[in-house]
Amino acid sequence: MAGPDRVALKHGAGGRAMRALIEDVFLPLGGPVDGVGLSAMDDGAALRVGDQWLVVTTDSHVVQPIFFPGGDIGRISVCGTVNDLAMMGATEPLGLTCAVVIEEGFPREALERIRDSMKRACEEAGVTIVTGDTKVMGKGEVDGIVLNTAGFALARRIVRDDGLRPGDRIIVTGTVGDHGMAVMTRRRDLQIEGDLRSDVAPLNGLVRAALQAGGEAVVAMKDPTRGGLASVLHEFAQKAKVGVVLDGPSVPVTHEVQAAAEMLGIDPLVVANEGKAVLGVRPEAVDRVLAALRAHPQGRRAAVVGTAVAERPGNVILDTGLGRRLLAESDGEPLPRIC
Amino acid sequence: MAGPDRVALKHGAGGRAMRALIEDVFLPLGGPVDGVGLSAMDDGAALRVGDQWLVVTTDSHVVQPIFFPGGDIGRISVCGTVNDLAMMGATEPLGLTCAVVIEEGFPREALERIRDSMKRACEEAGVTIVTGDTKVMGKGEVDGIVLNTAGFALARRIVRDDGLRPGDRIIVTGTVGDHGMAVMTRRRDLQIEGDLRSDVAPLNGLVRAALQAGGEAVVAMKDPTRGGLASVLHEFAQKAKVGVVLDGPSVPVTHEVQAAAEMLGIDPLVVANEGKAVLGVRPEAVDRVLAALRAHPQGRRAAVVGTAVAERPGNVILDTGLGRRLLAESDGEPLPRIC
Numbered sequence: 136m137a138g139p140d141r142v143a144l145k146h147g148a149g150g151r152a153m154r155a156l157i158e159d160v161f162l163p164l165g166g167p168v169d170g171v172g173l174s175a176m177d178d179g180a181a182l183r184v185g186d187q188w189l190v191v192t193t194d195s196h197v198v199q200p201i202f203f204p205g206g207d208i209g210r211i212s213v214c215g216t217v218n219d220l221a222m223m224g225a226t227e228p229l230g231l232t233c234a235v236v237i238e239e240g241f242p243r244e245a246l247e248r249i250r251d252s253m254k255r256a257c258e259e260a261g262v263t264i265v266t267g268d269t270k271v272m273g274k275g276e277v278d279g280i281v282l283n284t285a286g287f288a289l290a291r292r293i294v295r296d297d298g299l300r301p302g303d304r305i306i307v308t309g310t311v312g313d314h315g316m317a318v319m320t321r322r323r324d325l326q327i328e329g330d331l332r333s334d335v336a337p338l339n340g341l342v343r344a345a346l347q348a349g350g351e352a353v354v355a356m357k358d359p360t361r362g363g364l365a366s367v368l369h370e371f372a373q374k375a376k377v378g379v380v381l382d383g384p385s386v387p388v389t390h391e392v393q394a395a396a397e398m399l400g401i402d403p404l405v406v407a408n409e410g411k412a413v414l415g416v417r418p419e420a421v422d423r424v425l426a427a428l429r430a431h432p433q434g435r436r437a438a439v440v441g442t443a444v445a446e447r448p449g450n451v452i453l454d455t456g457l458g459r460r461l462l463a464e465s466d467g468e469p470l471p472r473i474c
Numbered sequence: 475m476a477g478p479d480r481v482a483l484k485h486g487a488g489g490r491a492m493r494a495l496i497e498d499v500f501l502p503l504g505g506p507v508d509g510v511g512l513s514a515m516d517d518g519a520a521l522r523v524g525d526q527w528l529v530v531t532t533d534s535h536v537v538q539p540i541f542f543p544g545g546d547i548g549r550i551s552v553c554g555t556v557n558d559l560a561m562m563g564a565t566e567p568l569g570l571t572c573a574v575v576i577e578e579g580f581p582r583e584a585l586e587r588i589r590d591s592m593k594r595a596c597e598e599a600g601v602t603i604v605t606g607d608t609k610v611m612g613k614g615e616v617d618g619i620v621l622n623t624a625g626f627a628l629a630r631r632i633v634r635d636d637g638l639r640p641g642d643r644i645i646v647t648g649t650v651g652d653h654g655m656a657v658m659t660r661r662r663d664l665q666i667e668g669d670l671r672s673d674v675a676p677l678n679g680l681v682r683a684a685l686q687a688g689g690e691a692v693v694a695m696k697d698p699t700r701g702g703l704a705s706v707l708h709e710f711a712q713k714a715k716v717g718v719v720l721d722g723p724s725v726p727v728t729h730e731v732q733a734a735a736e737m738l739g740i741d742p743l744v745v746a747n748e749g750k751a752v753l754g755v756r757p758e759a760v761d762r763v764l765a766a767l768r769a770h771p772q773g774r775r776a777a778v779v780g781t782a783v784a785e786r787p788g789n790v791i792l793d794t795g796l797g798r799r800l801l802a803e804s805d806g807e808p809l810p811r812i813c
Contacts (some may be wrong), residue, residue, distance in 0.1 A: 142580045147610025157608055160585050164572065164593055166602040173604055180604035182568060184628070185524070193571035193624055194607045197616075229521060231533035232624050233503065241481045246499050254503055263505040265512055265519035268533045269496055271486025273810060277536075278615040285532055285571050286623035289523070471612060 145467025149361025149407070152467045170297065171223075178219040178357060179286075188293050190225035193285040199472040201245070201279055204317045205332030208282050209249035210474055211409055212381040213256035215360065216286035217337040220357045222296075222412065225288035226343040230265035231257070236281040239274045243359055249280070253317045260337035262286070294346070298354030298390035299415045305371070305441035306381065306414045306425060308341060308386040308434045309334070311364050312403030314410070315473050316395040325398060341433040342412060348420070348427030355415030360474055362406040362465060367413045368441065368451045369464040375415075378447035384456045387436045399469030405465050407473045415443065484806025488700025488746070491806040500651030510562075510634065510716075517558040517696060518625075520632045527632050531558035532624040538811040540584065540618055543656045547621050548588035550748055550813055552595035554699065555625035556676040561695045561751065564627035565682040569604035570596070575620040578613045588619070599676035601625070633685070636713035637693030638754045644710070644718065644780035645753045645764060647680060647773045648673070649726040650703050651742030653749070654812050655734040664737055668773075672731040673749035680772045681751060687759070687766035693753030699813055701804060702744040707780065707790045708750045708803040717786035723795045726775045744804050745813045754782065 145152040157176065165173030170188065171181040181193030196212045206214075213231065220228050233253070237246070257263060264284075313334040320327055338358065346353055353376070359367045364386065372379045381404075388403050390397075396403050410433065416424050421439060427435030444452075455463040484491040496515065504512030509527065510520040518531030535551045545553075552570065559567050572592070576585070603623075609805065644795075652673040659666055684765060685692055694714070698706045703725065711718045720743075727742050735742050749772065755763050760778060769772030783791075792801040 140582050142576045142578060142582060142585065142610060144578050144610050144612065147576070147608060153608060157606070160582065160589055161572075161574075161606055164589055164596070164603045164606070166596075168569065168602055168604055173606060177605075180569060180571075182604065184568075189528075189568070189626070191569065191571055191626060192605055193573045193622065195573040195575050195609050195620070195622055197575060197609050197611050211804075223767070228530070228603075229523075230507065230519060230530065232519075232530060233500075234532045234534040234622050234624075235500075236534050236536060236620055237481045237486070239481060239483050243479050243481060243499065246481065250499055250503055257503070257505075263507055263511065264503045265507055265521065266516075266531055267496070267503070267512060269486055269492060269500070269502055270534050270536050271481060271483050271810065272536050272617065273483065275614075276617040276811075277620070278611065281534070281575055281616070281620055283532065283534055283573050283622040283624075285530075285622075286624060287528070287530060287574075368602065471610065 144471045148467035149366055150465040150467045158205045165293055177296050178222040181223055188290045190220055190249030190290055191221045191287045192219035196474055197281055197284040197472050198474050200212060200321060203321050203333055206335035207249060207252050209252035210256045211335050212282045212284040213253050214335050214409055216284040217260040217262060217339050218358045220286050220288045221342040222307040222358050223291055224294035225290040226287050226339040228262040228288045228389040230263050230287060232266050232285045233264045234268040234283040236270045236272060236277055238277045238279050239271055241280060256337060258340055294353055294356045296355050296357045296370060299371050299375035299443040301375050301377055301443050301445040302418050303354060303415050304418055304421045304439050306416055306437060307440050308412045309436040310389050311319055311408055312388060312392040312406040314391045314408050315470055318473055319399060319470060320395050327391050327395050329391040331395060334408055336410035336433060338412055341431045344427045344431045345424050349416055349424040352417035352420030353414055354417060356412060358412050359408045361407050363407055365404040365462055371415060372451055373449045376448040377454060378444040378450050379441050380444055380452045380454055381441040382454050385438050385440050387438050483810045487806035488705055489804040489806045493652050503554050516635050517561040520562055526628045526630060529559055529564035529629060530626045531555055531564045531627055534620055534622040535813055536620055536791035536811050537813050539660060542660045542672055545674040546588060546591050549589035549595045551621045551623040551707050552592050553674050553676045553748055555623040556599040556601060556678050557697045559625050559627045559768040560678040560681040561697050563632045564629040565678040567601040567625050567627045569602055569626060571605050571624045572603045573607035573622040575609045575611060575616055577616045577618050578610055580619060595676060619769050633692055633695045635694050635696045635709060638714035638716050638782040640716055640782050640784040641757050642693060642754050643757055643760045643778050645755055646779050647751045647767055648775040649728050650747055651727060651731040651745040653747050654745035654809055655731045657812055658738060658809060666730050668730040668735050670734060673747055675749035675772060677751055680770045683766045684753060684763050688755055688763040691752055691759030695751060697751050698747045700746050702746055704743040704801055710754060711790055712788045715787045716792060717783040717789050718780055719783055719791045719793055720780040721793050723781050724777050726777050793794055
């Protein structure tokens with residue numbers, strides 16, 4: 136079952152192994168496009184349509200358990216797709232598609248809960264599901280439900296993930312690790328003091344506020360889902376060929392996530408988020424972008440957490456407050472089916 | 475496991491049960507759109523963008539076996555999505571998204587075969603995959619691979635599936651039942667004389683030819699996938715509130731499909747196709763549309779197979795050549811995972 140000739144769990148985990156699989160197997164599927172295509176490996180694609188960009192993105196969701204503290208597979212599907220559009224600068228989604236694959240015997244009541252949750256998330260994001268597809272697999276052929284959403288939007292300007300240059304600052308819009316830790320503690324039935332919940336939410340409103348404040352000084356955006364903040368910073372660094380210094384103590388983390396991280400022995404920096412964005416911002420615009428984020432209910436704990444540097448291009452340097460060391464990129468987060 | 479409170483295989487089979495599930499559970503997800511949205515239950519959605527339509531569609535594929543005579547899950551994904559766009563009149567796809575869910579342990583070599591097959595189908599259709607997503611589920615959590623493709627296109631004019639009026643003729647672009655029978659005989663390891671292969675192919679070129687010939691006289695289109703020709707005719711009849719008389723002897727069927735149908739006891743009329751279209755055409759344009767179809771390599775066996783009538787609105791009347799009877803709509807085709 137193992138071995139280089141077979142797909143392993145780490146190939147879906149958002150780290151180096153996944154990127155290698157995609158590069159080896161799937162990139163040849165792409166072709167030349169007038170805009171941002173598959174080879175960019177960005178959050179989505181962007182195609183020229185007249186004087187605008189048509190931005191599209193897709194995500195299948197397999198999160199387990201289907202219902203978790205703070206959300207469920209329906210909410211995560213809508214938010215994940217809305218957020219991928221937003222990360223490309225497309226904060227006014229035109230619509231989503233929704234394709235479900237359901238296991239025979241799946242309770243209709245659970246399906247209706249998921250539907251209601253999708254509906255609410257759509258309302259929060261100001262988007263509509265415009266078309267869908269339904270498949271059923273036999274008992275034991277799929278574990279419960281797999282949900283795919285694709286999204287599309289028009290935008291005047293897009294934001295990529297490769298725009299950093301030395302001196303730019305890195306902002307994270309809030310606490311990290313909440314989603315992954317909430318799912319994992321629920322899965323393992325761990326008891327954590329306090330309220331450990333997924334942060335899953337549509338971010339297009341928050342991103343719109345940041346873009347209004349920062350304009351073209353917002354030069355990179357990505358949501359730290361699988362692989363967490365660490366993975367996003369590695370992508371920023373590798374794509375822009377800069378180093379990124381991460382100021383560890385300034386990364387916002389809740390007490391609950393810290394407690395879970397210690398119990399599980401997992402660094403919150405590599406854990407998935409579903410309601411946070413990471414922004415690369417030109418230094419002169421940092422203050423106004425940060426102020427705009429903090430004025431938004433979803434951005435109150437936004438913080439500057441790092442800086443792009445000319446040294447060590449392609450690498451992330453963690454400044455722990457006591458010293459500096461290279462932050463290794465995970466090969467594959469130890470968390471299957473986190474989204 | 476059974477019972478009205480749980481999802482059954484028939485809910486994914488393209489017949490009445492599936493439509494009821496979608497209407498009960500999923501339609502509330504939709505909302506008002508400027509164009510064709512979820513409530514239309516058409517092949518896709520169509521939204522106004524300036525003076526054009528943005529047409530979008532999505533399909534998840536779960537076909538089993540993954541490789542079958544004439545195609546595989548990769549080819550069917552690309553073709554299914556290209557064809558859904560074409561059925562709305564959008565024959566120039568802008569791009570596709572591709573999201574894979576893979577079972578741990580899946581052979582990389584099979585993944586590469588699927589990739590190559592998608593690539594070839596994309597070339598035939600003149601389309602590019604522009605963005606994707608990769609998830610991995612644990613061994614035993616999904617049976618092999620689930621593939622989702624969503625597609626999008628711009629079109630000046632769209633074709634719906636509700637445009638029939640009494641006197642309109644029904645054209646099918648070729649033989650029916652090939653895909654479903656090929657998959658089913660492979661699944662059951664039946665030996666059929668001759669070459670029984672899936673018809674899976676992108677139809678946008680063929681449909682373009684028909685629309686160039688017929689223009690606005692082409693008033694309804696749909697591809698007869700799950701549920702087959704019978705299901706499409708029921709949808710045409712119900713949406714347009716007309717009766718449809720199907721002239722049984724004029725429906726093209728290969729000898730191989732006929733033989734398989736007899737062995738399996740399944741009517742080719744209810745069996746899935748993946749490379750055929752059903753068109754509703756105003757009577758004055760029938761000859762030129764038929765000629766255009768037959769001049770195309772994919773339409774050589776195109777035939778007029780029926781007529782819309784004022785009697786029995788919402789029903790399909792099968793004329794067997796010996797007499798007439800109502801053609802019942804299947805509750806759910808007895809063929810799980812046919813696409």
